[in-house]
Amino acid sequence: MLRHVLSVAVPLSLSVLLSACSQSEPPKPLARPAMVVQPQPARAATEAYPGEVHARYEPDLAFRIGGKVSKRLVDSGARVRRDQPLAELDPEDVRLQLEATRAQVAAAEANLQTVRTEYQRYKTLLERKLVSQSQFDNIENTYRAGEARLKQIRAEYDVARNQAEYAVLRAPQDGVIATRRVEVGQVVAAGQGVLLTLAADGDREVAISFPEHAIERFRIGENVSVELWSQPDKRFSGHIRELSPAADPQSRTFAARVAFDDAKVSAEIGQSARVYVSADGQVPLSVPLAAVSAEGGQAFVWVVDPATSTLHRQPIRIGPFAEDRVPVLEGLKADDWVVAAGVQVLREGQQVRPVDRDNRSVKLLAKE
16 A cells, blocks of 8 residues: 555656746856957057069060070079070071172172272263263262162161071070070060060069058158068068059059168068058057957957947958957947957857956956
8 A cells, every 4th residue: 555655656746846847947048258358559550561572673575576486595593694695586587688688788889889980980081071961970870879779788788687686585684584485486476475584683672562442541752661571570671662553453453662771681583571551540449360250241349248248249440450460440449348259159149257368357347
C-alpha cells in the first residue's frame, strides 16, 4: 500500500515543480563588456597617398624612320650612356638609297663641270663679239640650273645619310632603360609608339594621383613630406612640382609629380613611396581604426548612450586612414563614447557594460 502511494506522489510533486519553473521569468542576459573611448583631437592631421619613384625626365624613344628591327641591344633595367646604340633597323634599304643619292651627286657635279666650261667659253666669245647676248644668256641659265641641281642633290644626299644614321636608335643621355616594347623582327613605322623609355640620370620624383573630390585642396608648390618604402623611419621634404589639369578618364584621378627638396636623396627608379600632405586642420577629431565599420559604402561607429548604456549606430564621414587612427570629418562630437573593439558582433539597441583598456568599468560622463 505504501509503495503505491509513493509511486503516485513522486510524479505529482515533480510535475508541480516543473510547472512552477515554467511560470517564472527567464533571467535577463548579462550586459556585454565593451571597450569605449572618446574621440581625440587630430594632432597634425595629414593625408597619405601612395606613389612610385620616377626620373624627372623620361623620354619615350622610337625610330625616326620605318623598317624591320634587326638588333635589340638592351633590356629593361640596363644602364646606358649617351649616344650608346639601343636597337638597329635592317640597313639595306637606307644603304641603297644612300648609294643612289651619292651617284646622283656625282652626275650633277659632272654636269656642272661641263656647263661651267661652256659658260666660260661663251663668256670669252661674247667679249669678242663672236656670239649674241641671247646665246650667252641661254648658256648662263644652263650653268645656273646646273649649280641649283647640284645643291639640291647634295641636300638629298645629306637627308639620305641622316636616315642611314637614324637606322640606329641611340640613347639621348645617360640613364636607365625603364621600359622596353621592341623585339627583333618587329616592323616599325617612323615614330611608331614607344619602343623604349629612358629614365634619365638626375633628379628623382614621386608620381602620385590625387582623388577627384579633393583636388581643389592641392596646388603647385605646396610643401609635402615623402617616405620611401626602403627607409620607413625617414621623411624627406618635398613639394608638388606638377599637377595635371585634367582627370584620368579611367581612374578619375589627377596625376601629380612631387619633387624632393634635396636633390641628393637616395631614391631608386620604381621604389614605392608615400606622400604626406597636411590637412590644414580640417580634421578636428579621430577615432581608433578598429572602431570604424562600414556597410553599403557608409562608414559608421557604435556610440554608447550614457543614460541607458545601449548602442546605436552613428554614420560618419571619414578622411584618409592613418596607421592606427581614422580622422572623422562629420558625425561625432568630442563627448561621444565610441566602442573601440569587437564592433563586428554588436547590434542596434544592445546593452553593454563600458570598460577601458584595462577592463575597468567606465562611468559615461561627457568631457568637461
